[in-house]
Amino acid sequence: MSNKQKSGSRRIYVNEKQRQFLSSTHKRRTFVGGRGSGKTTVAGHQTRVEMNYLPRAKVFLAGLTYTQLLSNTVPAMEGAWQAHGLREFDPKSGFGHYVKGKRPPSEWVKPYQAPSNYENVITFLNGYTVQMLSMDRAELARGGNYDGGHIDESALMKQEHVNKILRPMIRGNIYRFPDSPYHQTFCDYTSVPWMPSGQWVFNTEDLAKEEPDNYFFLESTAYDNVAVLGEKYLRDLRNGMTPLEWDVEVMNKRLTKLPNSFYPSFNEEKHGVWKTYTYTHDEETGLTHSIDSDRDPKRLLELSFDFNAAFTSLTVHQEHGNEFRALDALWVKQSDTTVLDALVEKFCDSYEGHERKELLIYGDRNGNNKQVGSNLTLYQTIQQGLAARGWKSTLMVQGLDPDHRLKHIAINQLLAENNARLPVLRFNRNKCKFLIISIQQSPINPDWTKNKNSEKSSIDQERATHLSDCFDNIVYRKYGHLFGQAQTFEPVYFLGRD
Known part of the structure; x- marks a missing residue:
């Protein structure tokens, strides 16, 4: 949903919750959204903004597995990039703005810290680079140096991996982007966790109450994106789901822990x-x-x-x-x-x-x-x-x-x-x-x-x-x-x- 103005600028529709997230300049942000709320799309908009203001920067995009990232996350983000007019590079025509999984054209600007290889890397023509990281092999992600980071479906990840591996890798290069509010931004996007191990994603909510200048927490439901989804889609979705699935998956309601379990030893x-x-x-x-x-x-x-x-x-x-x-x-x-x-x-x-x-x-x-x-x-x-x-x-x-x-x-x-x-x-x-x-x-x-x-x-x-x-x-x-x-x-x- 975009239209081009006479000046050559491009207007992109975002819903109010997405606008709030994108307007924030907090270095640490969490978006907990129900199905259809546009949380992965907003990750695409956010990286597009970073591309504009952080040329030659390198950020990571972490997911639980490469399968998740390549099948679900990247396609949704590409939809946002394409709404901005970006296209994947076509070697036949020589036209395009980014390449996936391969070395970019030699004439493109190179990132300040180029990856050792371009497997599972997305590179833009101004050198802005997105390195995909699969956290089912968390130890292989250690030791990187990034200018920012994004996590998709963060509730599926171990809090230990986020705190001890991902966050410490957002470091350095302050002198290259001294005035940018987008440098060293760390964002995660997720649905409400079904399992207790994912409850850590709500830590940002608590921190935002204590330090509102440093942390930003946002929740959203599918109804926040009704202008895109349409009322009929939501009615049909509700008719095809159980009340619990609707409450958790779409309306973003949190589950409570079961106290009287048949399996108290399960961890x-x-x-x-x-x-x-x-x-x-x-x-x-x-x-x-x-x-x-x-x-x-x-x-x-x-x-x-x-x-x-x-x-x-x-x-x-x-x-x-x-x-x-x-x-x-x-x-x-x-x-x-x-x-x-x-x-x-x-x-x-x-x-x-x-x-x-x-x-x-x-x-x-x-x-x-x-x-x-x-x-x-x-x-x-x-x-x-x-x-x-x-x-x-x-x-x-x-x-x-x-x-x-x-x-x-x-x-x-x-x-x-x-x-x-x-x-x-x-x-x-x-x-x-x-x-x-x-x-x-x-x-x-x-x-x-x-x-x-x-x-x-x-x-x-x-x-x-x-x-x-x-x-x-x-x-x-x-x-x-x-x-x-x-x-x-x-x-x-x-x-x-x-």
Whole structure:
């Protein structure tokens, strides 16, 4: 939404909250905004302003992974740059204002401190340079020297990485930009955190109250950007979301911490792992592609199922020595066939490249019941679907479900990690976000059972207790014997390749 004036200047529409953020000259700024509020777009406007006033400066753009930055952040920022009339450089026509992932034309102005290579770097024709940093490899970002910095979805990052790695790298070069209010600006943009580890983003709010001349904190909802989104878009968005998702994702309401958890020993920082990707450089595009690094393609996988008509789910796991890893969480809510068949297909599509097509299957004991109108159990249906896609599977579900109190105690002893002889549980924080939320949002009843009211509410069901049930079913059946509970692990059915 821009139009060009006769003078040659360009008018760019921003909403009132974006205007407030861009008008601020505070060195430390935080923008907490709901979905559609324009927080990533405002990062594009902010870097465009910096480009104008800080030629030859180098700033960082940090995200949790390169995948996040390249797929979501940079395209939204480019939309803002293009509204200002900037275009990506075209080597055929020789026209353009910035290049991504490659060395800029030799005639362009060079930054004061040029990067050692231009992989994951965006360079503008006046030397203003944006270095992308992936914080799932935080140690590789150490030692840089930047004139400013930006973080997208900061609530996903560790506070330690922000305070000890990113902020200290904004230093020096004061003599080059002695009068610029934009030099050494540090901005972060994020949605309201779903998980406790992200609550640190509200520290800027407290600091802004104590030192209003040095800190700026801003909150925004999608309705602040209604002139761009339109009333119909917001009505349709609300109709398609649960009340909780609407409140948090769009209206920017903060979550409160759950006091009576079924998993009091779970600690997101201890049990969650961000470093689940390795990266390869694409010489043609100059950009980086991610590859799973926490999964060994030559080892068998283990699945755990939970069955519900409106939400059928599974979690994907793998043993690595003494470490039992939760790699992924998948689910299906509706399908043209059946949700169970669709879930099996979703898994097979997602793991088509896994070399060892062999599985152990865990889950809800009710899966051993025959389906209505069929001679097959749910697990037999799963195994047939897997076999059709080349997977050999062994069913590990026998007997009754465990006593709730014993299950609660055993799982929390594993999570506590007070016994070196017990296995260690780890969670892929990139792919198991909703499994972690499900664990964190699972209350306990006075009789030691898990409170499953969320499964009957209007809450988005990936945030209900289903996925945590998948976790319980596989962990207790695998490791309950370590706590004196008799577990039988003889396979019941064999289906698949010879």
